[in-house]
Amino acid sequence: MKRFFKWFGIAFCAFIALIVMIAFLGIGKTERIVIENIDLQQVPNGTYVGTYNGFRFTNTVEVTVENHAIVNIDVVKTQRPELSETLKSEVIAAQSPKIDTVSGATLDQNAFLKAVENALTQAIAGAAQE
Numbered sequence: 001m002k003r004f005f006k007w008f009g010i011a012f013c014a015f016i017a018l019i020v021m022i023a024f025l026g027i028g029k030t031e032r033i034v035i036e037n038i039d040l041q042q043v044p045n046g047t048y049v050g051t052y053n054g055f056r057f058t059n060t061v062e063v064t065v066e067n068h069a070i071v072n073i074d075v076v077k078t079q080r081p082e083l084s085e086t087l088k089s090e091v092i093a094a095q096s097p098k099i100d101t102v103s104g105a106t107l108d109q110n111a112f113l114k115a116v117e118n119a120l121t122q123a124i125a126g127a128a129q130e
Contacts, residue, residue, distance in 0.1 A: 003088060005105065008095060015101075020047070024033055027057075027107065029054055030052075030054040030057045030107045030110050030111050031106065031107060031110070033110040033111075033113075033114050035097050035098045035110070035114060035117055036097075036117060036121075037097075037098045037100065038096065038097065038117060038120040038124070040065065040066050040068045040069060040070070040095060040096075040120070041070060041123075042124045042127065043044065043065045043066055043120055043123045043124055043127070044065070044123065044127045045066050045067070046064070046065060046123065047062050047063065047064045047065075048062070048063050048064075048065070048119040048120065048122055048123040048126075049061070049062050049076070049122075050062075050115040050116055050117065050118035050119025050120070050121075050122065051115055051118060052111045052112075052114040052115040052118060054107075054111050055081065055127045056068075056079060057108060057110075057111035058077060058079070058111065059077060059078050059079075059084070059111045059112045059115040060076040060077040060078075060115060060123055061073050061074065061075055061077075061112070061115045061116055061119060062074040062076060062119070063116055063119040063121060063123075065086075065120075065123065067097060070091060070092050070120075071092070072092070073088040073091060073116065075088065075093065078108075079108060079111075080105070080108045080120050082106060083105050083108055083109065083112070084112055086113050087099070087113065091116055095100075095115075097113045097116040097117040097120070098113070098115070105116060
């Protein structure tokens with residue numbers, strides 16, 4: 001019986017350690033993200049998918065560009081829908097993923113803005129290949 005509790009205790013501790021590790025994965029990576037300004041004059045009309053994968057800070061967006069302006073952002077995947085709606089409006093108003101930060105939401109904000117930046121960067125890269 002003692003052996004059972006010993007192995008159960010070890011398995012339980014390993015499970016807790018795994019949960020903690022998963023919970024904190026992506027924090028450092030997402031915290032250090034640098035959001036770049038994008039020249040929208042280089043972005044052709046279209047809808048572009050952008051993703052940022054930071055474990056629990058994963059975001060996927062569809063950015064629609066018309067006449068070199070961001071006209072819409074559809075949030076496909078996010079952890080914080082209410083924050084994403086706020087950020088979406090701010091990005092469209094600023095016409096850039098490089099906006100002022102929202103206090104207390106740095107990691108989620110960085111992940112969302114990097115997904116927008118990635119969509120626009122991929123649009124430019126696709127246009128350059130054509």
